[in-house]
Amino acid sequence: MTLSTVLPRGHRRPPAGGRRFTLADPLGSLAILSAVAVVALWTLNQGGPLSLTTPDRALGSLGLLTGLLASDLMILQVVLLARIPWVERSWGHDLLTRRHRWIGFASFWLMIAHVALFAVERAARAxxxxxxxxxxxxxxxxxxxxxxxxxxxxxxxxxTSIRAARRRLRYESWHLLHLYSYAGIAATFPHTFTDGADFHETWTRVYWWSLYGFAFAVTLLFRIALPTWRSLYHRLRVESVVTEAPGVVSITARGHRLDRMKTASGQFFIWRFLDGPGWSRGNPYTLSAAPTRDRLRITIKAAGDGSERAARLTPGTRVLIEGPYGTLTARQRTQPRMLLIAAGIGITPMRALLEDTSYAPGEATLIYRYSEDQHAVFTDELRQIAARRGIELIFLPGPRRADTSWQAAGPAHLDDDAHVLAQLVPDIAHRDIYVCGPPAWITAVRNAARGAGAHRDHIHTEEFAW
Structure with a gap:
């Protein structure tokens, strides 16, 4: 089998190399610069440390500073998850989500400090x-x-964003509650301009209006206008629903000129099926087959109302989409050789990546962990792709050895995780490593890969969590 017979048309194998410059580099600097600008504005308008000379002035000045920083971080939160395409491609949706959460908690405590400081200041006056x-x-x-x-x-x-609270909520309920953050930000917006001393100067007001206006504009454009246009233009409808395993179904949707979205294997969309009440609540599902000009396929494991309804979809049902999102794609590769490691339903992006990514026979290895044979998904399809493209398949069935391990229980328990991984893939230090599965399991794989000699920039992950 020659190289030309296994590489998809128009694709080239990536050269070995190190970390590449991306738009994520200046984006992080701009985010930090926005907070620096807020402190600079506070210093210019309030006098900085000179405003802390008396208890009364200190309370008011610090209350203003914490409020300004909270507002800046709230705007940054909105922008991070505004689904701006080049931001999504640079940072990756799961990393954006984590930073959105960290910034959210920081903004929250600054907001609480802002409220408390002004309450104490007013009470101290009278x-x-x-x-x-x-x-x-x-x-x-x-x-x-x-x-x-x-x-x-x-x-x-x-x-409701605290991890313990999220465990007790369905995804659909949590998502609906989370939308109230937009109403909360909008409700706090007017008092900033009527009562905030930092907004009395024209140029300062222009700065803040620009920030709020930018956040509003990108949210309207990329979270509402662009998805609406794509859904209308591509006209997706359910073509078939196939049961893959107990509680797992694959849905193929057919549409018009889907190639114009430049979707890559490993990415996901937010899906809404117009099948009745509850259609407005979107759910993120990853492609489980390489995208084509007129078809997209996803594979769903029943885990909530939205995913359970998917099994009852009928051909012809209209589909609305947002996306594509995610960076678990071949665009991240820097090495010719690949190692793909999946657990459970995390096999979906790996199945798509194996289908159309550029590699020669012997350059790709898949390790697939699942608890029982009946829960394994795509085993026949994986064997067919492996036979056609020269992939090494390693199936690891059985219950997980421990919460801190990526392995299945069995004879390998005598060896540590890194040693077992190094035995299975001796050249792991010279491969791009793609990992998808539950968050704790991904952490275990990442630790084992690093222990086996892999560079952290060669490990690419996508967490199936919210």
């Missing part, structure tokens, strides 16, 4: 009329009732 002062600062001052309601909404969103 101790005998403390209740009236608090009513004024939270309710009767211009736009403060809106700000209070917005703060309550944002607190609700943050509380």
């Amino acid at each position: 101790p005998a009329a403390m209740l009236d002062a608090l009513v004024a600062v939270f309710i009767t001052d211009p736009w403060m009732l809106f700000a209070t309601v917005g703060t309550i909404l944002l607190i609700m969103v943050v509380v």
Whole structure:
């Protein structure tokens, strides 16, 4: 078998190399610069440390600074998940989601500090009329009732974003509650311009209006307008629904000129099926087959209302999409050889990557972990692709050895995770490594790969979590 018979048309094997420059590099600097600009504005308008000379001035000045920083981080949160295509391609959706969460908690505590500092300042001004002062600062001052309601909404969103709370919520419920953050930000917006001392200067107001306007514009464009246009233009409809394993179905959707989206294997879309009540709640599903000019295929494991409904879809059902998103693609490769490691339903992007990624026979290895044979997905398809393209397949069935291990229980338990991985793939240090599965399992694989000699920049992951 010659190289020309196994490489997809128009694709080339990547040369060996190191980390490449991406737009993520300047984007991170711009995010930090926005916070620096806020502190600079506070210093120019309030005098910086000179505003902390008395307790009363210090409370008000620090209250203003924490409020400004909270506002800046809230805007940054919105921009991070505005689905801006070049931001998604540079950072990756799972990394953006994690940083969105960290920034959200930082913004939350700055907002709480802002509220507390101004409440103490007002109470300290008139101790005998403390209740009236608090009513004024939270309710009767211009736009403060809106700000209070917005703060309550944002607190609700943050509380339901705590990991322990998310475990008790369905994805659909959590997603609906999370949308209230937009209402919370909008409600806190007016008081900033009517009551904030930093907004009295024209050029300062222009700066902040520009930030808020940019966040609003990109959200409207990339989260509403672009997905709506793509759904109308590509006219996707369900073509078939196939049961792959107990509780697992594959859905093939057919559409018009899907190649114009430049979708890559390993990416995912937010899917909405117009099959009745509940259609508006989108769910993220990864492609499980290489995208073609007129078809996309996803494979879904029943885990909530949306995924359970998918098994009952009928051919002809209209489909709305957002995407494509994700960076678990061949575009990340720097090495000619590949190692793909999947657990459970995490096999879906790996199956697509194996189908159309550029590699020669013997250059790709797949390790597939699953608990029981009946839960294994695509084993026949994987064997067919392996026979056609010269892939080494390693199936590892059985229950997981331990919560901190990536291995299945068995004779290999005498060896540590890194040693076993190095035995299975001796040249792991010279491969790009793609990993997909549950978050804790991905962490175990990443640690084992690093222990076996892999460079961290060669490890590419996509977490099936929210």
